[in-house]
Amino acid sequence: MNLDINRYSKTAVTLLILAAIAKAISLGSIYFLNRSGVSQTVDNSYTMPYKSYRFSKPFGVVDVVVKSEDVVKVNQPVYNLSSLELKAIYKTHNGGFIVALDNTKGKRSVFIKMLSEYNGYTLKELTNEKATFERNGQKYKLEFKKKKSSALMAEPIARPKTQKYSDDVIRAVSKSEVHKYTKDFKSIWKSISIKEVKQNGKIDGFKVTSIKQGTIFDKLGLKKDDIIISVNNKPMKSYASAFKIYKDVKTMTSLKITVKRDNQTKDLEYEIY
């Protein structure tokens, strides 16, 4: 019996010693390990949504037209309004109205009176062939559907007329076209490829390494080798800031992309409608 107690106590003492050694090794190893974790700081600060304000407007001051013919054209661009399909124009002595089908609302018929507003567009002028709308100082025309251009008219967007813009002009991009890209993540990478630009080990913008002709990014005026340094005055210093723009672009009404092109900083401004 005595022998058994001795044997058990010997085993217990050995196990205790082993446990003490194991614990000591564990405590010793803590010295070489990290004692605090890593956490991500998320910027939750509220920033006012970006709006493109032109201060000359409320005072009735018209922007001075400078030099070339190109710029003159660009100050009064005319866009096609293809979200609406013009069905009839009624001119009366006190103005008139139009009947149109709204493609974005399942081809619902709408009546728009002269000088009234529809989706932010004000009907300003009527002729036998077309209705002219105005929005934020820019003109949009609505014409009767032509057979040849039916494919174009079927797009439920207000698409800018294909014309060359100078870099200093505010361009128009349709919301539906923007949405198309936000819904299909992969189509972005089919259209554009960008690469981070690093300075002192930190991201200092994103370089456009390739751009597909005819895509929205091409229409936006972005060019290969442009370095996108900020969007809506928010510097592109991380993937998170780029992703935030991707997430928020659905609700934006205007967009300003600041790029470095040929060592010069350029602002590309867009109105999303």
Next chain:
Amino acid sequence: MRKLGLALAYIFVFIMMLLYFSPKVELYYTLEEFLKKEKIIFSDERVKNSGFTLELDNSKLFYRGVYGGEIEDISLSTLLLYNSLSFKNAYLNSALADILPKKIDYLNITYAIYNPVHITIDGKGDIGKISGYINPFSKLLHIELRVAKKEKTKYATLLRKFKPDEKGVLVYELRY
């Protein structure tokens, strides 16, 4: 012979004690530093050492600063002969819904002595059931995915990387 058996038993017990007392939380923090270099961050998690298991509750996952989603429960067990890493209820960022499933119910990655050649993978999520293995010797990742028909169009972007086998199961293989 008896003495050898006893010595082996003591060695086994000592190893188990080492595993039990190992500073899992600090080891995890050190692993986090390595992951940070790969731009992967687990943030805001509650870390708990439960003896042989390390548990992480409500971890927010970030990749390159972009929020990837939240994982309710991650547990890592090391029992020498049986090791497992399991994720339960992962809710991925809805902004990535086009390329990734919104929810992963569970994902278990196991390495056990009874299958020493394979690290097995088993999981279930919005997209369907996933199973597969990693063969560390031939450096092969093999994943089989069983997807419901309606999910096939929803996750078309992700599923383009998979190829159907003769049974109709979607298979993805990667040699690294």
